[in-house]
Amino acid sequence: MLEVAFSKPALPKSGILVLVIGEGEKPEGLWAEVDKASGGQIARALAAASFKGKRGQSCTVLAPVSGIARVVAVGLGKRDAAGLREYEEAGGAAAAASATQEVMTLVPGGSAEQAAHAALGAVLRAYRFDKYRTKEKPEDLPKLARVAVVHEEHAKVKVAWPELAAVAEGVFLTRDLVSEPANVLTPDEFAKRCEELTELGLKVNVLGLKEMKKLGFGALLGVAQGSANEPRLVVIEWHGAAKKKVKPVAFVGKGVTFDTGGISIKPAAGMEDMKWDMAGAGTVAGLMAVLARRHAKVNAVGILGLVENMPSGTAMRPGDVVTSYSGQTVEVLNTDAEGRLVLADALWYCQERFDPRFMVNLATLTGAIIIALGHDYAGLFSNDDGLAQKLTEAGEATGEKLWRLPLAEVYDKMLKSDIADMKNIGGRPGGSITAAQFLQRFVNGRRWAHLDIAGTAWASKDNAVTPKGASAFGVRLLDRLVATHFEE
Ligand code: BES
Ligand code: MN
Ligand code: ZN
Numbered sequence: 001m002l003e004v005a006f007s008k009p010a011l012p013k014s015g016i017l018v019l020v021i022g023e024g025e026k027p028e029g030l031w032a033e034v035d036k037a038s039g040g041q042i043a044r045a046l047a048a049a050s051f052k053g054k055r056g057q058s059c060t061v062l063a064p065v066s067g068i069a070r071v072v073a074v075g076l077g078k079r080d081a082a083g084l085r086e087y088e089e090a091g092g093a094a095a096a097a098s099a100t101q102e103v104m105t106l107v108p109g110g111s112a113e114q115a116a117h118a119a120l121g122a123v124l125r126a127y128r129f130d131k132y133r134t135k136e137k138p139e140d141l142p143k144l145a146r147v148a149v150v151h152e153e154h155a156k157v158k159v160a161w162p163e164l165a166a167v168a169e170g171v172f173l174t175r176d177l178v179s180e181p182a183n184v185l186t187p188d189e190f191a192k193r194c195e196e197l198t199e200l201g202l203k204v205n206v207l208g209l210k211e212m213k214k215l216g217f218g219a220l221l222g223v224a225q226g227s228a229n230e231p232r233l234v235v236i237e238w239h240g241a242a243k244k245k246v247k248p249v250a251f252v253g254k255g256v257t258f259d260t261g262g263i264s265i266k267p268a269a270g271m272e273d274m275k276w277d278m279a280g281a282g283t284v285a286g287l288m289a290v291l292a293r294r295h296a297k298v299n300a301v302g303i304l305g306l307v308e309n310m311p312s313g314t315a316m317r318p319g320d321v322v323t324s325y326s327g328q329t330v331e332v333l334n335t336d337a338e339g340r341l342v343l344a345d346a347l348w349y350c351q352e353r354f355d356p357r358f359m360v361n362l363a364t365l366t367g368a369i370i371i372a373l374g375h376d377y378a379g380l381f382s383n384d385d386g387l388a389q390k391l392t393e394a395g396e397a398t399g400e401k402l403w404r405l406p407l408a409e410v411y412d413k414m415l416k417s418d419i420a421d422m423k424n425i426g427g428r429p430g431g432s433i434t435a436a437q438f439l440q441r442f443v444n445g446r447r448w449a450h451l452d453i454a455g456t457a458w459a460s461k462d463n464a465v466t467p468k469g470a471s472a473f474g475v476r477l478l479d480r481l482v483a484t485h486f487e488e
Contacts (some may be wrong), residue, residue, distance in 0.1 A: 001123060001165070001169065001172065002095075002122065002123045002126050002144065002145065002146060002147050003145060003146045003147070003475060004119050004123065004146075004147050004149065004161060005146065005147070005148050005149070006148075006150075006151065006154040006155070006157050006158040006161070006166070006399050007148060007149075007150055007154050007368065007452060008079040008150065008151075008152065008154050009029060009107070009150045009151070009152065010030075011030060011033055011034055011037065011065075011068075012019060012067075012068065012103070012105040012148065012149065013042060013067045013068075014067050014068065014069070014101075014103065015068070015101045015102065015103035015104060015105060015211030016068070016072060016097070016100070016103070016104045016105070017030075017034060017047060017069045017070070017071045017104075017105045017107070018068055018071075018072045018073075018074055018094040018097065018098065018104055018105065018106050018107065018361070019031050019034075019070055019071065019072070019074070019107050020074050020076050020087070020090045020091075020106070020107060020108045020109055020110075020118060021053040021073050021074065021076060022053050022077070022078060022082070022109070023052060023053040023055075023075065023076070023078045023079070023094050024052070024077065024078075025053055025068075025462065027043065027114055027161070029107075029117065029440070030039055030107050030118055030150065030319055031107070034064070034068070034071055035318075037064075037065045037155075038061075038064035038065050038071075040053070040149070041061065041064045041074075042052055042061050042064050042071055045061040045064070046061075046468075047058055051075070051321065052075070052433065053073075053075045053077070054077060054371070055075055055076060055077030055089070056074045056075060056077075056089075056093075057073075057074075057075030058072060058073060058074045058075060058093050059072070059073045059074045060073075060097055060376070060443070061073075062461070063172065067412075068101075069100065069101050070097075070098075070479045071103070072097045072098065073096065074090045074093045074094050074097070074111075074277075074446065075308050076090050076188060079109070080108065082114070083246060083397075084113070084114060084117040084397070085117075085397065085398070085399045086123070087110060087114040087115070087117040087118040087121065088117045088118065088120055088399070088464070088465050089111060089121060089399075089464040090108065090119035090120030090121065090464065091106065091108065091117070091120065091121025091122035091123075091125070091465070092099065092121040092124065092125035092464045092465040093121075093267070093435070093464070094106055094122050094127075095117070095121070095122040095123070095125040095126040095144065095147075096125055096462070098144050099142040099143060099144050100143060100144075101143055101144065102143050102144065102145050102146060103144075103145070103146045103147075103148060104120065104122070104146070104147050104148070105150060105389055106118060106122060106147055106148065106149050106150070107148075107150050107151075108149065108151065108231075110153075111153075112151065112153040112156035112157045112159075112160055112479060113160055114160050114347045115149055115151045115153075115157045115159050116160035116164055117164065118149070118322050119149050119157070119174060120164040120168060121375065121464070121465045122147050122169065123147070123165075123168045124168055124465040124466065124468075125465050125466070125467060126144055126465070127144070127171075127172060127175055127222055127466075127467055128467065129175065129176065129179040129469060129470070139252060141306070142177040146370060147178070149330065151181065152277075154364055156385040158411055161392075162294070163271075163294045165300075166290050166293035167290050167294070167475070167476060167479055168295035169289065169290070169430050170228070170286040170288075170289040170290030170293065170472075170475050170479070171286060171290075171472040171475050171476065172282050172286075172471065172472075173282075173285060173286045173289050173473050174279075174282045174286030174287075174472035175262055175286075175469070175470040175472050176279075176470075177190065177239075177278070177282035177285060177286070177470075178276045178278065178279045178282045178457065178470035178472070179195065179203050179276075179469060179470045180222045180275070181275055182257050182258035182274075182275040182308070182314060182385055185257055185275075185278070185465065186229040186257055186308065187229055187230060187231050187232040187255070187257055187306035187307060187308060188229065188230060188232060189225075190232065190278065190281070190306050191234050191306060192233040192236070192237070192302075193285075194206070194234045194236060194285055196305065197285070197288065197289055198448075199235065200289060200290050200293055200484045202236050202237065202238055202288055202292045203236070203237040203238075203239070204234065204235070204236050204237075204258060205234070205235045205237075206232055206233070206234050206235075207232065207233040207234075208230065208232060209221075209230045209231060210222075211233075212231065212233060213343075215325060215349070216295075216323065216325050217233070217298060217324075217325045217345040217349075218322040218323040218324055218325070218345075219232070219322050219323075219325070219330060219341040219342070219344045219345045219409070220305055220323040220325075220341060220342045220344075220345040220346065221322075221421075222305060222306040222320065222332060222341060223256075223307045223316065223335075223341050223342055224308070224311070225314050225315060225316055226262055226263075226310040226312040226315025226316060227307070227308035227309070227310040227312070228310075228312075229257070229308045229408070230349060230485060231306055231307040231308075231394070232303075232304075232306040233301075233303065233304070233305055233306065233346065233349070233405060234281075234285075234302075234303070234304040234306065235292060235301065235303055236285065236288045236303075236304070237299075237300070237301050237302075237303040238288055238291045238292050238296070238298070238299065238300045238301075238302075239299055239300055239322075239390070240292075240295060240296045240297050240298050240299065240300070240487075241297055241299045241390055241488055243488075245354070246298075246299050246488075247354075247355055247356060247357050247470070248298075248299040248300050248301045248354055248356050248357065249298060249299070249300050249301075249303045249352075249356060249358060249360075249482060249486050250300070250302075250303065250338060250350050250356035250357075250359045250360070251284045251287060251301070251302045251303070251348055251353055251359070251361070251362070252280075252284065252302075252303045252304075252305070252343060252346050252350050252356065252360070252361040252362075253280035253281030253282070253284035253285075253302070253303070253304050253305070253306045253361065253362050253363070254277070254278070254279075254280035254281060254342055254361070254362065254363035254364060254365065255280065255281025255282070255305050255306040255342070255344055256274075256277040256278055256307055256308065256309050256339060256342065256364075257275070257276040257277070257278050257307070257308045257471040258274055258275055258277065258308050258309065258310070259277040259307060259309045259338065259339075260309055260310055260311055261272040261311075261320060261335065261336035262307065262309045262310065262311050262315050262316060262335030262336060263311050263317055263335045263337060264318055264334045264335040264336040265289060265311050265318065265336075265473065266336060271427060271459065275337070275366050276364065276457055276458050276470065277309075278306070278345070278366075278368060279362075279364050279457035279458070279470070279473075280339075280361065280362035280363040280364060280457075281306060281453075281455060282306035282470075282472070283303065283453070283457075283472060283473065283474040283475055284302040284303070284304055284362065284364050284483060285304065285477075286472055287304065287474070287478050287479060288302040289478070290475060290479045291482065292324050292459045296479075296482055296483065296487055297488045298482055298486050298487050298488070300409060300482065301354050301356065301396065303346050303349065303350045304346075305342040305343060305345065305346035307338075307342055309335070309336075309453035310334075315335065316332055316335050317332075317335070318332065318335060319331070319332070319333065320331055320332045321419065321420045322402070324341075324344050324348065324442065324443055325344070325345040325346055325348045325349060326344070326345075326348040326441075326444070327420045327422040327440065328344075328421045328422065328442075329420040329422075329432055330344070330417075330420055330421065330422055330423070330424050331417040331418075331419055331420040331422070331423045331424070332424050333423045333425050334424065334425045337424045337425045337441060338434055339363050339364070339365045340363075340365065340424060340438045340439055341433075343361055343439055343442070344363075344438070344441075345361060345399070345442075345477075346441070347359060347361060347439065347442045347443055348442045348443075348444065349387050351443060351444050351446050352444075356446070357447065357486070358384070358387055358446070358447035358448060358449070359446060359447070359448045359449075359477065360387075360391070360448070360449045360450075360451065360481075361439065361448070361449075361450050361451070362450075362451045362453055362474050363450070363451070363452060363453065363454075364452075364454040364457050365435050365436075365450075365452045365453075366429070366431050366432040366435050366452055366454055367454060368428075368430075368431030368432040368435075369432040369452040369454050369455055370455040372405070372432060373403055374455055375403045375455045375456055375459065375460075376452050376455075376456070377402060377403040377450065377456070378395075378400070378401070378402050378403075378452060378453045378455065378456045378473060379403065379405050379432050379436075379441075379450075379452035379455075379485040380392065380395075380401075380403060380404045380405065380449060380450075380451060381403040381404070381405055381436035381439075381452070382404070382407075382439060382448065382449035382450070383405055383407065383443070383445075383447070383448055383449075383451040384447045384449070386488045387409075387447055387448075387449050387451060388404055390481055390484070390485055391449055391477070391481060392404065394477050394478070394481040395477050397480055398476040398477050398480050399416055399464070399465070399476075400456070400473050400476055400477035401476060402451065402477075404434055404474065405431065405432065407435070407436060407437060407440060411426065411430055411433045411434055411437045412437045412440075412441075413435060413459040414426035414427060414434050414437070415437060415438055415441075416431070422438065422441065426438075430454070432452055436450050436452070436453070453473050453474060456473040457471060457473055458470055458471065459471050463480045471478055
C-alpha cells in the first residue's frame, strides 16, 4: 500500500504536485504559488488545454518549476456539489498520473473528510498484483510509493485516515485473492488465507469434506465431487458489539475457485476468467477484514462456500438429483449452474446456525446479469424493501452501484422439476432472476439480499479508483451498509 502522510500546505521540492481543481475556480493558495514560481507557465498550459476543472478532466505540465517533475491539475467538477466519491475519483486520477515519481504531493482542498477520501482514491488506484512478474525492468515499474496530503486541517485528515486505510487493506485482500490463479488458490489454500485473519481478532472456523458430508451438504458437495481439490466452508466471525448477545449481520459468498462448468463444460474461449468465480467469497473475506481492522461495533459473520467445479469421472452428471442441507432435493440439469448449489447449503447453514438479522450473499452467479446491466451496476435481489433501499444507498455513496431486479412467483415456477423439489436452471429468459429465485428457496423466509456481481467483480479496463483486474466490488458497499445502519 502507498504510504500516506499529512502536512500543512507548502510547495514540495521534488516529485509530482497534484492540484485538485473545482470547476470555475481561480488560482489561490498553493496553486497560485506554484503558478507564480513557474512564471505563469501553469496558467498558460491549463488555458491551452482548455482545462476548466470539470469532473474527469486532467492536465499535466512537465517540469514547470525546478525540482518539481510535474504539476498535474485534476478536475473535480463543481466543488459545492462534490461528494466523497468525487474526491476519491480525483485522488484516483492523481495516482494514475503519478506513476513516474516516488512522491506525489496531493492538494485536494475541501473538508478534512473529503481530503482523506481523495487519499483513499489514490491508494486504491495505485494497487497492483505483481507477485508473478519476475522480469520487469526497474524503469518499467511504477515508482509511486508515497502520498503527501497537504491540507489546512492536516491533523484532522490524519485522524480520519486509519478507518479508510482499513478499508483499503480489506479491498487489497479481496483483490489479491481474486487475482490469484486457480492452481494456487484452491479451496484449501483459500481457507488457510482466511485462517491468517485470526491475527486481526477474527474467529475463523473451517469445515472440511468430512464435516460437510456428516451435516448433509449434498448440493455443495455435488459440485465439489468432480475435483481433486477438496471443498471447504469457512466461517469468519467478528464480535464487535458491546452487547455480546446482539444477533449478527451475515454475509455469504460464492467461492468457486475455478468454474469449468463441470460436465456441462464451458467453451474454451474466455474460460480463464473463471478463476475469479470466487469473487463473492473473496469480497466477504475482505469485508470481514475491514470490520476487524476498524473495530466496527457490530457482530458479523462471513460464510464462504469454497469448491472447484471440474469435469471428471467422479463429477456430477446432468440429471443427477442431490439432497441439499435444507432437505430440499434438486435435479441438476446443468452442472454449470453450480454457484446456486454452493450457496443453497451455505445460506441454509448460515441462517440455521447464526439466526442473523439479515443475510446478504454475493456471487458471480450469472452471465445474464452482464447482458442486463453490463459492467457498472451489480444486480440486487431482495425479499425486504428496507434492506434493498439501504444497500442501494450504500452503493451510490461508495460508487459500487446496484440495480434492483424483481422476484416473483411467476419466475419461481420456472424452477419446477418433474422428479425433484426443483431443478437448478429456469431456462434462458430471466436467467439472473430465476437464479435469485433458486437462492430464495434456501433463506427460510429470512431478511435477505443477493448481489449478482458477475459483471462488476473484474474490470477489463482501468476505472476511477480501480485499476484493470479484480475490483473487490462489494467490500466498500457492505462496509458502508454496516457503518451507516448496523453499528451501535
Ligand atoms: N460463474 C458463472 C457465471 C459467470 C459467467 C460469471 C460469466 C462471470 C462471467 C456461473 O456459474 C454460470 O456458469 N452460470 C450459467 C448459468 C446457466 C447454466 C443457467 C450462465 O450464466 O451461463
Ligand atoms: Mn458455472
Ligand atoms: Zn460459476
